[in-house]
Amino acid sequence: MTAYAEVIGDPIAHSKSPLIHGFWLEKLGIEADYRAHRVMPDTLGDYFAERRTDPDWRGCNITIPHKVAALDHVEDRGGVRDSIGAINTVLRDGDALIGTNTDAAGFFAPIADMPLSGAPAIVLGAGGAARAVLFALSKADVGPVTLLNRTPLKGAALLAHFGLKGEALPLDAPLPPAALLTNASPLGMKGQDPLDLDLSPLPEDAVVYDLVYAPLETPLLRAARARELDTVDGLEMLIGQAAAAFELFFDAPAPRDHDAELRELLTK
Incomplete structure (x- = not known):
């Protein structure tokens, strides 16, 4: 099976995160996938329970409306609940799911x-x-x-x-x-x-x-x-937070020297 990460939210069809991460994975020649997955509020707990047992799942980015509620389903080792109070990224650490926030940076x-x-x-x-x-x-x-x-x-x-x-x-x-x-x-x-x-x-x-x-x-x-x-514009923050999450998911820095090409792809 192929390692993968994804972005979750409701709605999710508008998300450009799969394009961004897919672009970087291709540039670096990493055999992995990044997907969009719609998760409704009443199934958020089930989502994390299922992913917890999937060894190919590296983590996820989180968008509206789950950034606060997701804190209840993951470990908060960095004290994000008391500081920012919301997470936008969850990564796997062995059998644990760790919540963090790359939005602020x-x-x-x-x-x-x-x-x-x-x-x-x-x-x-x-x-x-x-x-x-x-x-x-x-x-x-x-x-x-x-x-x-x-x-x-x-x-x-x-x-x-x-x-x-x-x-x-x-x-x-x-x-x-x-x-x-x-x-x-x-x-x-x-x-x-x-x-x-x-x-x-x-x-x-x-x-x-x-x-x-x-x-x-x-x-x-x-x-x-x-x-x-x-x-x-919104792509500045989107690309910036995605780069931090990408390294957490795939253990490699995002190739930011291709940002101009990436922005062109995202604005087609």
Whole structure:
């Protein structure tokens, strides 16, 4: 049998992870496979129970809506539950399944050179991806942070969890001025509700970062470019977090010197 890893979520058909990992496996000549597997919330426990006994399974990446719930089915040796509070990667260690998070590093890499210390930021969303974003921003000493979410109370709890100063507001609240705006919600994704924001309060040197990658050219990024703001698309984080997971699954660094070719493949 062939060793394999996969990405799980519900929905999952939109995922580009099989393309990314398959591209790297081919470049490195590794005999392995990477698949997409739809797992509904009520079968998440069964999924991990089945994979635990499959010797060919190297691990999985996790997307919406399982990043928090998956913590209940794996070991948390790195204390991710108390830090980020969500996982996006599970790997096999002998008979054990270990949860970890590569989202935070993948998110932060494209903006690592920005002068973010003390800079105001806006984050949309309060799910697993938002947790990784807030964790990374807290480590960069960003603040204050305005968190927009359907449930402001949940957003306020997250700000407090990560020790971030700021406030939580409903999604339709006017934006404050900020150096960085990050959409860490599913809004704007194919099959999800649209995201329509008035970006006029943002200064001319603001950066707009959309974690959504299906479609890659989201209405949010289009609106930001119309204002000539700097933008970061969802492929940046997707490729960055995938590279960290790839090495965990297949014991080899992802060949990042082919990123330009990979982005071309992903945008066809």
